Each structure stands twice: as structure tokens, then as C-alpha cells.
Amino acid sequence: MAQKYSLNVNGKVHSVDADPDMPLLYALRGDLGLNNPHFGCGVDQCGACTVHLDGRPIRSCTTPISTVRDAKVVTLAGLGSPSSPHPLQTAWVEEQVSQCGYCTNGWIMTAAAFLRDKKKPTEAEIKNALAGLKCRCGTHMAILRAVKRAAAMMG
Amino acid sequence: MTKIEKSAAFSRRSILKTGGAFVVSIGSPIGLDTLLGINAALAQGAKPPLVPGELSSYIAINADGSVSAFFGKMDMGQGLHVAVGQMVAEELDVPFGRVTVIMCDTASSVNQGGASGSTGIQTGGRQLRVAAAEARRVLVEMAAEKIGVSADQLTVTDGVVHSKSDPAKKASYADLIGGRYFNVPLEWNKQIGNQLYAPGKAKPKPPSEYKIVGQSINREDIALKVFCRQDFVTDISVPNMVHGRTIRPPVAGAVPVKVDESSIADIPGAKVVWEKAFLGVVADKEWDAIKAAHKLKIEWSNAAPPFPENASALYDHIRKAPVRMRKVEKENGNLDEAFRTATRVVEAEYEWPFQSHASMGPGCALVEVKDGQATLWSGSQKTHYARDGVAAMLGMPPEKVRGIWVSGPGAYGRSDAGDAAMDAAVLAKAVGRPVRVQYMRDEGTGWDPKGPASIHRARAAIDAAGNVVAYEFASKAFSRLDVFSNESKPHDSLAGQLMGVPLKSGDAFNVPSETYEFANKRTLWETIPPLLDRASPLRTAHLRDPVGPQIHFASESFMDELAAALRIDPVELRLRHLKDPRDIAVVKAAAEKSGWVSRPSPRRDQTGDSVTGRGIAYAQRNGTRVAIVAEVDVDRRSGKIWARKFTVAHDCGQIINPGGLKLTIEGNIVQGTSRTMWEEVQFDRKNVTSIDWLTYPILDITEAPETIDVVAINRPELAPTGAGEASMRPVAAAIGNAIFDATGVRIRRVPFSPDRVKQALS
Missing domain, CATH: 3.30.365.10 (Aldehyde oxidase/xanthine dehydrogenase, molybdopterin binding domain)
Known part of the structure; x- marks a missing residue:
């Protein structure tokens, strides 16, 4: 049965009525009207739905809303803005990474947490941190260039 | 949204x-x-x-x-x-x-x-x-x-x-x-x-x-994407909209015979839409529609399992299948006579599996019917034709239907986006409200139209002086057009076929696109009937560079086999038979930029488990010319291949935007490498079993090449030709030829997964 949940998303608190097992993704998209993250697989395999939960990248497509509790949710839209971009957003534009762009959440949100914790990573470390994320258009080369560029910007 | x-x-x-x-x-x-x-x-x-x-x-x-x-x-x-x-x-x-x-x-x-x-x-x-x-x-x-x-x-x-x-x-x-x-x-x-x-x-x-x-001007929409200021088609919603989901049978070809609507009575607003073999549900909230689709109790008809035992058994099926259409595309000289009098004949056969679009997000569309007009929002590749298809499905004149393209979650041809539009139309008509359909991942990979599986036979006749005097290349394959790519007809959609419109599988394949000159030459193709004549998860349609990767995997692997048989350098063999100056230029440019050293393959100077090799492949595509040198690392013990470096020489006439061209080529090479190394649609007798990213793996970022060097040959005086697909087609052969160079072993079936490579090397 539907219950009331309070969600802290990008610094704002929202109230959502939902089944306890409804994945967070559907609250963010359907109830809060955010056009990110995206549904890619629903089975934790691609990353298109990635958001930060208290700074940790998680897959919102398999995270039941009832488990979120008072954790702070940050989506790609909350990571930065055109006037105050996250270095990865800047790097993504400068390297012209995206083709269809549907996978962007996974790469940027995962890389943002990784670069926050790991300064001056090697290429191998970057690749390992991003392993498992999917990009079907094959923009892997540009993704790696952008993450390296952002890493340099973040010192 | x-x-x-x-x-x-x-x-x-x-x-x-x-x-x-x-x-x-x-x-x-x-x-x-x-x-x-x-x-x-x-x-x-x-x-x-x-x-x-x-x-x-x-x-x-x-x-x-x-x-x-x-x-x-x-x-x-x-x-x-x-x-x-x-x-x-x-x-x-x-x-x-x-x-x-x-x-x-x-x-x-x-x-x-x-x-x-x-x-x-x-x-x-x-x-x-x-x-x-x-x-x-x-x-x-x-x-x-x-x-x-x-x-x-x-x-x-x-x-x-x-x-x-x-x-x-x-x-x-x-x-x-x-x-x-x-x-x-x-x-x-x-x-x-x-x-x-x-x-x-x-x-x-x-x-x-x-x-x-000629200037590298950036795309403005990348900022919109990374700052979430741009909607994908999946983000569009309209007032009074409901979410729809379709339900596919457990055995391909089975149809619902009994549907228990009471099984979803507890889900708010959930409704069943069942027309002939079409079955779907709608609900106000997306999660409720998903739940309803899972929970609905359905009895399916007892359909005979339509498929061969597994993906490996497929090739025997193709070999034995009746030929539906045979077409000789090019023929010169007297091939049969040349083979009769040959000193030596080289021949080989190659195999390519069904492949999925497996777009980043499953197909999505929204259809609204209101006041005698309808609107379709779709990310598919054919807005105008899709408008006609939706009009036909709704029984409305096309001028009363408006199609609006909104960027979708990846598109590489006639994907499941085309089916989603028709499904949304059927559901919207049935429930009288705007319906947004987005498939689940198992449908996105399991039920999208597939790139066709094929076998290819090549043979060449060599005379006493070591000259190649005759060449024949023949493909036998599923047609590339069980469903036509333009989406204007209900029979080209799952929904149409489920509602009783018979499949009209067209006959189309192709031959290698190259300009090798041989005194006697014949290229041809043969198509075979589809495995299931309606609503099949293995129906074929256009997938990026339709039939290009499979044909040129075979034809350019064979050119390499020919060079090896003659003990000459693979670039040299190509240059001996190419006459078109632009073709020659890309082959030379790729070789030169990659530092190609002339020698026959395979190299014989390596010992141990880790070996490296280089391979070249070339092709044309609608006026564009591409040559690719691949350099690979092979781990003989694990069978793992790393396509480490690509050098791509690319001539598409006049270059409009060099920066965009480079990124386009990179995407082609990476997606082409993915199709070569990993991609094979798996199935059992009943249905497709590739239903997610574990059962349909693609290239991971840890396997990305170290370098892709692009030599973009600009010819401002020539009309521009396409770059969206051309550089994908020689990728598989370039990698396969490099594996041969490294190991002396020729792998004639894609994908080059570690198990297959290991087996081939043992």
C-alpha cells in the first residue's frame, strides 16, 4: 500500500506517496518531474539512472524509495549548473563527449564521486572506477579524455 | 519530466x-x-x-x-x-x-x-x-x-x-x-x-x-544534456497521460488465449488492452504500469518453439535453408572457366550472428489523440514515415497526424523505437487517453529488430605464376528487411503483426563494396526465409551500417587469407588489385600513419602467451572510403583480445566539420569493436535469451582502445558523402586480421569472445 515519503533532492524536500518497493527512479522522474536520471535497464547494469545518495553513486532504478530515508539525493541537475558547473560538466562540453547523451548520468555521477576521493588518478584507475557503465554510442574515448581533463581541473 | x-x-x-x-x-x-x-x-x-x-x-x-x-x-x-x-x-x-x-x-x-x-x-x-x-x-x-x-x-x-x-x-x-x-x-x-x-x-x-x-564548430546541445536542460523523448509528458507497457509471450509466436484482469484489480487505474494477439496494460503511474505488466495472469497458446537449438546451431540452419532469392550483383569474365584451370584455389567461410540495437534506453513513444487530430512524439529515425504508420494504425488520414521527433536513447537504425510508436498508437486509441510507452530492458534487447545473421563464402583462383585470376564472394543470410526501415506500414511493426497484418519480409542483402579488379569476378547474395513469420524477436531490420560489418568482415578477412596464401604483405595485395585512386589513397594513408612495415602475415617472431599483431581492412560505403589498421594484444592463455590501437584513414569527400567527423569515427570504431568482440544475440528454441547487458554484453570502458588515430582526407572539391557508418564496416576484419598476424590462427566467426578465441588458439 502507498505510504508517504519525504525526499531531500538537490537541497529541496519533497513529499511523495508511493509503494515502499517503488524504485527511487520513478519518484524522481514521475512524482518530482526531473528529466534526469534516465531509465536504462531497471536491473542495475548500465548506470543511466545514477544519482548520489549522501555523496555515494547509486542506481536509482533498483533502490526502493523506502530505503532512502533522510539521505540527501543529488541528481546530475543538482551537481552543477551553467553558472556554477561541476568540472566534469565543463569537461564534457569541452570534449564534446555525448552522442545521444542518454548515458550521461552514469558516467558523470560515478566519476564525480571517484574524482572527489581520488586526486590525480591514473588512466587505469579511471577505467576501473567506471567499469560496468554503459555507453552504446561508443563515446568511450571522449569520456576518458573528459574525465582526465576534469581530474586535472580538480587538482 | x-x-x-x-x-x-x-x-x-x-x-x-x-x-x-x-x-x-x-x-x-x-x-x-x-x-x-x-x-x-x-x-x-x-x-x-x-x-x-x-x-x-x-x-x-x-x-x-x-x-x-x-x-x-x-x-x-x-x-x-x-x-x-x-x-x-x-x-x-x-x-x-x-x-x-x-x-x-x-x-x-x-x-x-x-x-x-x-x-x-x-x-x-x-x-x-x-x-x-x-x-x-x-x-x-x-x-x-x-x-x-x-x-x-x-x-x-x-x-x-x-x-x-x-x-x-x-x-x-x-x-x-x-x-x-x-x-x-x-x-x-x-x-x-x-x-x-x-x-x-x-x-x-x-x-x-x-x-x-570546414571549421570544427561545437555542438550546443551537449551543454543542454549535461545540465539537464533538454528533454529526451522519454521525458515528454502531456496532461491526462497514462503509461503503457506491452507484454510479450514466453514462447515467440504464442498468443494470449486467456487474460485474467482481476489479477491486477488492486493496482490503481490499471487497465488491460487486448486486441487479437496484442496485449498491453496502462496505468496512471509508470511504476503501476510496470507492476501490472508483471502481475497480469495470462494463458498463452501452445506455440511450437520456432528457433534452432542455440546461436551456434543457427549457421547449419542457414546452410541448409531454402534460398528465397538469389542475386548476382556483379560479374565479369568467365569465373567457372578460371576456377577449372586454376593451379590453386583458396576458399573460406565466415559467420556473423544476429545482433541487437540494444539502445541505451529501450524504445519510447507518446501518442495523443484529441479532437480528431493525433500527435506522435518519437525518437525514431523516420518521423514523417512514422506519422504515416501511426495514422494507418489509428485509421486517420496522415494530414491529421503530426509527428514530432525528440532525441531518443540512442538510435542505430530501425530499432524498437519504431515499434514503440505503433504500440503507443494502439494503446491510445483503445483507452482514449494519451499513452506513453517505454519498454523494459528485456524487450529493448530481446524484442528489438535484429541485424541479420549470415554466412559468407569466398574463393579465389590462383594461376601458376601466383596471380589471383578469379574471385567469388557469396553471402547466404536472413534478409536485412523482414521489417522495412521506414515505419510507414503496420505490417512492419510488432503491433501490426500481432493484430493480424501478415509480415511482408522483403529480400535484401548486399555484396562487398570495394573496387578490387580481377579478370574474373562474381559477387552475389542469397536470402532465406525468417525463422518465424510473425511478430518475431529475431525479425530483421536495419542496424547501423546494415549488413556492412558482416559482409566486410568476411570479404576483408578473405583478402588477408589470400595475401597469406601468396606469402605477400596484406597492404601490397590490396594495392595490386585496387585501381580507384581514392581507395588507394586511404589504404596507403592508414598504412603510413600506423607505421606499417611491409611483410607477410602472420609474424613469426613471437613466443610466449602475450603476442601482438596488426591487420588492415578497407571498404567503401556510398562514396566514402575507409581503411583501418588495427593493432591488437592477444593473451593466448585467456583468449582475451585487446584492440589497442586503430589508425583510420577516412575520405568522405568535402569535410564539413572536422571535429564532429573525428568523434563520429571514434564512435563507429568503438561500437564496431563492441560488435566484433562481444555481440551475439543468444536464444533457445523458444525465445531470445539475450535480455539485458549480462546476456548481451557490449564493450566495456576497461576494454576501450588506447588510441584511435584518424587521418581525415579532405576533398573540398568533391560533394560530401556520409560518415555515420562507413568506418564501422572494416573494423571486424581489421581486428581479425591482426589476431591472425599475432597468432597465425584465423577466426572466422564473430564475436571474438575470449572463450572462442581460446578455443581457436588451443
Whole structure:
């Protein structure tokens, strides 16, 4: 049965009525009207739905809303803005990474947490941190260039 | 999600362009204040009809002097709209930033064929180029009259027509026509789609005068994507909308015989839509629709399992299957005689599996039927044709249906996006509310139309002097067109077939696209019937570079086998038989840039478990030429291949945007490597079992190449040809040839998964 949940998303608190097992993704998209993250697989395999939960990248497509509790949710839209971009957003534009762009959440949100914790990573470390994320258009080369560029910007 | 309050809203474009197209007929100005008013303008008859033979169908000068270019093709992620904007800005002599390319809305563009065969620039851009040139010509003539200087004494700088000798004598485009429509006929060739061509009297500029074409201008939409300011088709919603999900059978070909609606009675608003073999559910909330689709109790008919035992058994099926159509595409000399008298014959057979689009997100579409009109929002590649298909499905005339393209979650041909549009139409008609359909991942991979599986046989005759005197290449395969790519007919959709319209599988394959000259040569293809004649998860359709990767994997692997049999260098063999100078140039450029050292393959100087090799492959595609050198690392113990470096020489004639071209080629190489290394649709007798990213793996970022070097050969004097697919087709052969060079072992079946490589090497 539907219950009331309070969600802290990008610094704002929202109230959502939902089944306890409804994945967070559907609250963010359907109830809060955010056009990110995206549904890619629903089975934790691609990353298109990635958001930060208290700074940790998680897959919102398999995270039941009832488990979120008072954790702070940050989506790609909350990571930065055109006037105050996250270095990865800047790097993504400068390297012209995206083709269809549907996978962007996974790469940027995962890389943002990784670069926050790991300064001056090697290429191998970057690749390992991003392993498992999917990009079907094959923009892997540009993704790696952008993450390296952002890493340099973040010192 | 963006809530669209008015079904005619252009959510994306209103971000891209706030100026709007304030355009009305010359001489009959009617005040229209937003781009949303295009429909109103049509209704008032103020605009010339939206037909291919009118300049206003392509170009409008807005009141502020900005330019709207209406384009009947769309960008699939390679920045096509930027390139086309450059071509338009160049011809009009306006700054690039002043042009907005408005893509694939049936209310504002004519049918230029949508995304199709990498023709975005080749035919789509060509049309916008001549339209823009004609617009400039007309504007200069208007200025001549207005300022009293003859047209040949005028030039244009940044959208201002002025006298060459006295720049003070001038008139801006905005002054001349801003906010009003061109009313200028073009010489339309009476074709629609890719073949549409409608030039005016003006000749486009000579390339020597280009200032904007040839520059690496960035895409503006990447910022919109990373700051979440742009909707994907999956983000569109309209008032009163419900979410739909379709339900596919556990055995391909089975149909529902009993559906227990009470099994979902506890899900708020959930409804079943069951028409013939079509089964779907809708609910107000997306999660409820998903739950209802899972929970609905269904009894399915007892269908005979339609497929071979597994993906490996498929090739025997193809070998034994009856030939439905045989076509010899090219033949010269007397092949049979040459083989009879040959000193030596080299032959080989290659195999390529079914492959899935497996787009990043499963197919999605939204259909609204309201007040005798319908609107389709779709990310598919054929907005105009899809509009016709949805109209047919709804039983409405096409002119009552508007198709709006919104960027989707990846598109590489006729994907599940085309089926989603038809499913949304069926559901919307049944429930009387707007329906948004997005498939689940198992449908996105399991039930999308597939690239066809194939076998390819090649043989060559060698005479006593070691010359190749005859060559034959024959493919036997599933047709590439069980469902046609253009989406205009219900029989080309799952929904149509489920509702009883018989499948009309067309016969189409292809032959290698190369210019090797042999005294005796024959290339041909044969198609076989589909495994299941209706609503099949293994139905075929166009997948990026349709049948190019499989054919050129075989043909370019075979050229390498021939070189090895003759003990000559693989580049040397190709150069001996190629006569076309542009083909020769790409082969030489790739070899030179990669530091190719002439020697036969395989190399014999390596011991141990880690070995490396290099391989070359070349192909043409609709005028574009590509040669690729792949360098691979092979771990003999694990069978793991790392395609470490690619050198790509690419000649697509005139280059419009070098930066965009480079990124497009990179995407092709990586996706091509993925298809080569991992991709194979698995199935059992009952159904496709590749239903997610574990059962349909693609290339991981940890396996990405270290380097992709691109040598882009620019030929400004030649018309531009496509780059969206050409560089994908030689990838598999280049990798396979490199594996052979490293190991001496030839792998003739894709994908080169570690297990298969290990087995081949043992």
C-alpha cells in the first residue's frame, strides 16, 4: 500500500506517496518531474539512472524509495549548473563527449564521486572506477579524455 | 519530466531558439508571435504550402535576422544539425550562430527521409545547401531593387547585403524579408525521402570561398544534456497521460488465449488492452504500469518453439535453408572457366550472428489523440514515415497526424523505437487517453529488430605464376528487411503483426563494396526465409551500417587469407588489385600513419602467451572510403583480445566539420569493436535469451582502445558523402586480421569472445 515519503533532492524536500518497493527512479522522474536520471535497464547494469545518495553513486532504478530515508539525493541537475558547473560538466562540453547523451548520468555521477576521493588518478584507475557503465554510442574515448581533463581541473 | 501544456509545444526548440520563426508571405504579412504559430499559419493559409518545391519549406529569415532551417532529417548524436547549420550559414553569408536547424517535425519540415544510411549531409545537407544558396540569391535581388544597385555589384556580409564599392548602400536580411515567408518555387525532382532534391536558380559557393564549412564548430546541445536542460523523448509528458507497457509471450509466436484482469484489480487505474494477439496494460503511474505488466495472469497458446537449438546451431540452419532469392550483383569474365584451370584455389567461410540495437534506453513513444487530430512524439529515425504508420494504425488520414521527433536513447537504425510508436498508437486509441510507452530492458534487447545473421563464402583462383585470376564472394543470410526501415506500414511493426497484418519480409542483402579488379569476378547474395513469420524477436531490420560489418568482415578477412596464401604483405595485395585512386589513397594513408612495415602475415617472431599483431581492412560505403589498421594484444592463455590501437584513414569527400567527423569515427570504431568482440544475440528454441547487458554484453570502458588515430582526407572539391557508418564496416576484419598476424590462427566467426578465441588458439 502507498505510504508517504519525504525526499531531500538537490537541497529541496519533497513529499511523495508511493509503494515502499517503488524504485527511487520513478519518484524522481514521475512524482518530482526531473528529466534526469534516465531509465536504462531497471536491473542495475548500465548506470543511466545514477544519482548520489549522501555523496555515494547509486542506481536509482533498483533502490526502493523506502530505503532512502533522510539521505540527501543529488541528481546530475543538482551537481552543477551553467553558472556554477561541476568540472566534469565543463569537461564534457569541452570534449564534446555525448552522442545521444542518454548515458550521461552514469558516467558523470560515478566519476564525480571517484574524482572527489581520488586526486590525480591514473588512466587505469579511471577505467576501473567506471567499469560496468554503459555507453552504446561508443563515446568511450571522449569520456576518458573528459574525465582526465576534469581530474586535472580538480587538482 | 517536462509537462507539455499545449500539444504543439516545441520544448527543445524553445530552449535553443527564443526568436522563433516569425515568417509570413512576402506581401501579405500576418503577425505571428511564436514558432508555435506554425500550425496557425498553416490553418490561415498564410505560409506557402509545406511542400518540397517551396523555398519556405527549408529556409525562413526571422524578424531579428536570425535564420530557421527546416530539416527533414535529424541528428542521431553525431552533430548533424551543426554541420547542416554550417552549410546553411555558409551559403547565406550569415554567422553560424544565427542559424537554428529545426529537425523533423512534420508540421515544419518536408520528408527528407529522416536518419537513413548516413545521408544526413550527403543528400539532406545538399538540399539545405542549395535552398540556402537560392535564398541568398533572392535576397540579393530584393536588395538590388531596394537600394538601386545592380545585383552583380552587391555582396553579403553577416546577413547584410551591400554594395561592393559603397558599403553604406545596404539592406539587411531582416529589413528585406525578416518575419515574412519566402514565396519562391524550387525545381523539385518529385521525390521524397533521401532522394528529394529541389534546387533553385542559384549555384552554391565554390569551396575556395568557404569560411564556415570546414571549421570544427561545437555542438550546443551537449551543454543542454549535461545540465539537464533538454528533454529526451522519454521525458515528454502531456496532461491526462497514462503509461503503457506491452507484454510479450514466453514462447515467440504464442498468443494470449486467456487474460485474467482481476489479477491486477488492486493496482490503481490499471487497465488491460487486448486486441487479437496484442496485449498491453496502462496505468496512471509508470511504476503501476510496470507492476501490472508483471502481475497480469495470462494463458498463452501452445506455440511450437520456432528457433534452432542455440546461436551456434543457427549457421547449419542457414546452410541448409531454402534460398528465397538469389542475386548476382556483379560479374565479369568467365569465373567457372578460371576456377577449372586454376593451379590453386583458396576458399573460406565466415559467420556473423544476429545482433541487437540494444539502445541505451529501450524504445519510447507518446501518442495523443484529441479532437480528431493525433500527435506522435518519437525518437525514431523516420518521423514523417512514422506519422504515416501511426495514422494507418489509428485509421486517420496522415494530414491529421503530426509527428514530432525528440532525441531518443540512442538510435542505430530501425530499432524498437519504431515499434514503440505503433504500440503507443494502439494503446491510445483503445483507452482514449494519451499513452506513453517505454519498454523494459528485456524487450529493448530481446524484442528489438535484429541485424541479420549470415554466412559468407569466398574463393579465389590462383594461376601458376601466383596471380589471383578469379574471385567469388557469396553471402547466404536472413534478409536485412523482414521489417522495412521506414515505419510507414503496420505490417512492419510488432503491433501490426500481432493484430493480424501478415509480415511482408522483403529480400535484401548486399555484396562487398570495394573496387578490387580481377579478370574474373562474381559477387552475389542469397536470402532465406525468417525463422518465424510473425511478430518475431529475431525479425530483421536495419542496424547501423546494415549488413556492412558482416559482409566486410568476411570479404576483408578473405583478402588477408589470400595475401597469406601468396606469402605477400596484406597492404601490397590490396594495392595490386585496387585501381580507384581514392581507395588507394586511404589504404596507403592508414598504412603510413600506423607505421606499417611491409611483410607477410602472420609474424613469426613471437613466443610466449602475450603476442601482438596488426591487420588492415578497407571498404567503401556510398562514396566514402575507409581503411583501418588495427593493432591488437592477444593473451593466448585467456583468449582475451585487446584492440589497442586503430589508425583510420577516412575520405568522405568535402569535410564539413572536422571535429564532429573525428568523434563520429571514434564512435563507429568503438561500437564496431563492441560488435566484433562481444555481440551475439543468444536464444533457445523458444525465445531470445539475450535480455539485458549480462546476456548481451557490449564493450566495456576497461576494454576501450588506447588510441584511435584518424587521418581525415579532405576533398573540398568533391560533394560530401556520409560518415555515420562507413568506418564501422572494416573494423571486424581489421581486428581479425591482426589476431591472425599475432597468432597465425584465423577466426572466422564473430564475436571474438575470449572463450572462442581460446578455443581457436588451443
